[in-house]
Amino acid sequence: MGIFYEESGRVFTLQTRHSTYQMKADGQGVLLHTYYGEKTDNTDLSCLIARGDRGFSGNPYSMGGTDRTYSLDTFPQEYSCFGTGDYRISALKVENADGSRAVSLRYAGHAISKGKYALPGLPAAYGTEEEAETLSVDLKDEESGVAVRLYYGVFEDLDVITRAAEITNGGEEGVTLLKAASLCLDWQTGEYDWITFHGRHAMERNFQRTGIVHGLQSIGSVRGASSHHYNPFVMVCGKNTGEEHGDCYGFSFVYSGEFLMEAEKDQMDQTRLICGIHPDDFAWKLEPGETFTVPEVLMAYSGEGQGGVSRIFHRLIRDHICRGQWKHSRRPVLINNWEGTYFDFTGDKLVDIAKDAAKLGIELFVMDDGWFGKRDSDNSGLGDWYPNEKKLGCTLKELGERITALGLRFGIWFEPECISIDSDLYRAHPEWAVAVPGRNPVLSRNQLILDFSRKDVQDYLIERISNVLGSAPITYVKWDFNRSICDKYSHALPADRQGEMAHRFVLGLYRVLETLTESFPEVLFEGCSGGGGRFDAGMLYYTPQIWCSDDTDAIERLQIQYGTSFGYPVSAMGAHVSAVPNHQTGRVTPLATRGCVAMAGTFGYELDLNKLTEEEKEEISRQISTFKELYDCIQYGDYYRLASPLSGSCTVWETAAPDASEALVSAVYHHVQANPVPVYVKLRGLSEDASYRVCLVGKTGETILSGAALMHGGLAIPPAKGDYCSWQIHLTRI
Numbered sequence: 001m002g003i004f005y006e007e008s009g010r011v012f013t014l015q016t017r018h019s020t021y022q023m024k025a026d027g028q029g030v031l032l033h034t035y036y037g038e039k040t041d042n043t044d045l046s047c048l049i050a051r052g053d054r055g056f057s058g059n060p061y062s063m064g065g066t067d068r069t070y071s072l073d074t075f076p077q078e079y080s081c082f083g084t085g086d087y088r089i090s091a092l093k094v095e096n097a098d099g100s101r102a103v104s105l106r107y108a109g110h111a112i113s114k115g116k117y118a119l120p121g122l123p124a125a126y127g128t129e130e131e132a133e134t135l136s137v138d139l140k141d142e143e144s145g146v147a148v149r150l151y152y153g154v155f156e157d158l159d160v161i162t163r164a165a166e167i168t169n170g171g172e173e174g175v176t177l178l179k180a181a182s183l184c185l186d187w188q189t190g191e192y193d194w195i196t197f198h199g200r201h202a203m204e205r206n207f208q209r210t211g212i213v214h215g216l217q218s219i220g221s222v223r224g225a226s227s228h229h230y231n232p233f234v235m236v237c238g239k240n241t242g243e244e245h246g247d248c249y250g251f252s253f254v255y256s257g258e259f260l261m262e263a264e265k266d267q268m269d270q271t272r273l274i275c276g277i278h279p280d281d282f283a284w285k286l287e288p289g290e291t292f293t294v295p296e297v298l299m300a301y302s303g304e305g306q307g308g309v310s311r312i313f314h315r316l317i318r319d320h321i322c323r324g325q326w327k328h329s330r331r332p333v334l335i336n337n338w339e340g341t342y343f344d345f346t347g348d349k350l351v352d353i354a355k356d357a358a359k360l361g362i363e364l365f366v367m368d369d370g371w372f373g374k375r376d377s378d379n380s381g382l383g384d385w386y387p388n389e390k391k392l393g394c395t396l397k398e399l400g401e402r403i404t405a406l407g408l409r410f411g412i413w414f415e416p417e418c419i420s421i422d423s424d425l426y427r428a429h430p431e432w433a434v435a436v437p438g439r440n441p442v443l444s445r446n447q448l449i450l451d452f453s454r455k456d457v458q459d460y461l462i463e464r465i466s467n468v469l470g471s472a473p474i475t476y477v478k479w480d481f482n483r484s485i486c487d488k489y490s491h492a493l494p495a496d497r498q499g500e501m502a503h504r505f506v507l508g509l510y511r512v513l514e515t516l517t518e519s520f521p522e523v524l525f526e527g528c529s530g531g532g533g534r535f536d537a538g539m540l541y542y543t544p545q546i547w548c549s550d551d552t553d554a555i556e557r558l559q560i561q562y563g564t565s566f567g568y569p570v571s572a573m574g575a576h577v578s579a580v581p582n583h584q585t586g587r588v589t590p591l592a593t594r595g596c597v598a599m600a601g602t603f604g605y606e607l608d609l610n611k612l613t614e615e616e617k618e619e620i621s622r623q624i625s626t627f628k629e630l631y632d633c634i635q636y637g638d639y640y641r642l643a644s645p646l647s648g649s650c651t652v653w654e655t656a657a658p659d660a661s662e663a664l665v666s667a668v669y670h671h672v673q674a675n676p677v678p679v680y681v682k683l684r685g686l687s688e689d690a691s692y693r694v695c696l697v698g699k700t701g702e703t704i705l706s707g708a709a710l711m712h713g714g715l716a717i718p719p720a721k722g723d724y725c726s727w728q729i730h731l732t733r734i
């Protein structure tokens with residue numbers, strides 16, 4: 001059992017295997033946050049809250065003005081409110097019917113139950129009654145009637161606590177939510193860094209570690225999607241925390257839309273983190289009796305540094321976010337024709353590639369953009385989800401049958417949330433495109449956004465996509481989204497509800513995905529947004545893998561996949577071997593290295609196999625056999641970042657079977673040196689007292705070394721033999 005309530009002090013202590021989280025409803029009814037970190041007992045830690053007269057930090061009226069040592073401006077709290085004496089960043093901001101913006105929450109009750117709460121219409125971690133427990137704490141603003149139910153899901157074994165909330169207007173007049181965050185977390189003591197992941201199209205999730213200093217620091221997105229530019233996953237860690245040691249916290253927002261993660265160090269050197277829907281373009285009207293559900297944040301603490309937190313998130317996402325029959329079944333090795341042909345293909349051309357693919361051991365053929373409507377470039381056709389039989393030379397069903405006859409699965413690409421102006425759908429329904437009346441909308445990739453906040457649009461897409469999926473032997477869908485949203489306006493919403501559009505769009509997307517994944521359980525959905533522009537735990541609830549980046553250069557991918565690995569497992573990261581010179585960078589890397597890097601994800605190819613030499617095809621066939629042989633170790637192994645791509649000459653990572661029976665070490669020289677400095681790494685996740693057979697994949701010969709020697713002494717990575725050389729080193733316990 002992980003949730004404890006101590007009645008006399010009104011203290012809630014959430015215990016996981018290695019962490020403790022605590023809050024307390026104090027004498028004023030304020031829900032104080034008293035602790036989150038390394039495991040301790042259930043002692044009421046509110047004794048640590050320092051009190052003192054903090055000038056210009058006011059005192060609640062209910063204290064009668066006599067106790068100047070009590071101020072909401074300095075006390076750590078569970079869900080901070082705007083406008084009533086806490087001047088720090090707030091979780092909740094409300095506009096009341098009289099135009100005032102004050103809200104102040106007090107404890108009103110709680111409930112503890114087995115199992116994990118679910119959120120209507122939103123993705124959330126799930127768990128059985130044996131795996132998780134739920135605490136809900138009710139808070140209320142007496143004046144307005146606004147009631148907040150905070151949810152906590154405790155996954156004791158996993159060291160994970162989740163948070164979400166429901167906000168109900170229990171008053172008699174309408175209120176508008178201006179900010180409704182999912183997480184507010186205060187650290188009373190300590191100096192912290194935070195690690196964020198920034199990027200751009202074709203270079204997502206770059207690691208950045210900076211101190212949390214006095215003032216505000218934030219990352220977020222106002223682009224309608226979580227974005228390439230900042231990922232909704234952050235870590236907060238102590239100054240001395242490293243990859244494998246020290247206090248580290250991770251926070252992952254289970255949401256695919258606009259978000260804000262803010263950190264503030266306050267006047268008393270305390271740190272506050274707030275995370276939730278971005279408030280800039282958010283205003284949600286709540287009529288009396290209505291409830292708004294705030295999306296979920298996943299939290300984890302580890303004393304084993306960033307690596308410890310990453311491994312918790314890998315398990316959490318694999319086992320409690322991803323769903324459906326593909327969650328744990330072997331994902332097929334795929335070939336995608338995008339970089340192979342772009343828009344220039346026919347059905348016969350695709351079948352020719354598929355023939356080679358089948359011979360090499362590839363299991364799934366994916367037909368990318370260009371199979372529908374009038375779509376021979378990215379200037380037209382989006383929205384017309386009818387196969388272009390003239391281009392394919394046959395029906396979709398026939399093409400699917402030709403591919404499946406070769407022993408391959410068949411998959412296709414969609415971009416359901418977008419529309420081309422040059423499309424039959426736009427001509428029939430211009431009002432379905434997102435645009436502000438009287439203004440010309442911004443074009444991006446020459447396309448507009450479809451208003452997914454509208455139910456009629458959602459229903460149309462559900463029907464159209466279902467029709468296509470039902471018409472041919474399709475077992476895979478790549479779900480793309482190739483622009484950011486702006487000019488937000490929905491013809492289906494009144495003027496005073498336009499601030500709901502961005503969130504309603506995401507809810508609409510989730511409804512469409514929920515319906516389709518339920519109706520087509522055998523279909524593997526892969527998310528995509530110009531690569532990794534919507535790589536978040538929300539999407540992973542529907543699509544257990546996401547195309548990591550449109551940058552397929554193996555060396556650039558080292559950095560992208562390194563950053564991605566902090567919050568997401570290998571099984572979530574779409575990674576393909578592509579042609580050289582690489583189409584994005586012009587770089588030439590060995591085929592072996594491209595294979596090695598792509599194997600750190602859901603492995604596949606994205607090139608025209610017909611253009612390869614026989615030797616290259618043989619090498620691909622060997623790569624595929626290696627991947628299939630090591631599949632479990634790669635996809636379900638514990639992941640260790642041993643040497644970073646951001647420094648040194650060689651990037652090294654390891655996946656070790658959870659029972660320590662085998663491990664795969666992958667090393668890629670991103671910088672070849674003359675008279676090179678040797679590269680050593682200390683392995684992790686092995687049994688100290690066991691012996692391991694150490695082999696270079698694809699080479700003969702072996703060395704026997706003990707787990708202790710490999711973990712404490714280390715392993716020497718063979719030197720580079722040329723530019724961008726790589727090694728895969730397989731260890732098996734004897």
Ligand code: GLA
Nearest residue numbers: 338368369528529530531550
């Ligand atoms: C996006 C995707 C690519 C490809 C193209 C097709 O950029 O990320 O993989 O599917 O769209 O237009």
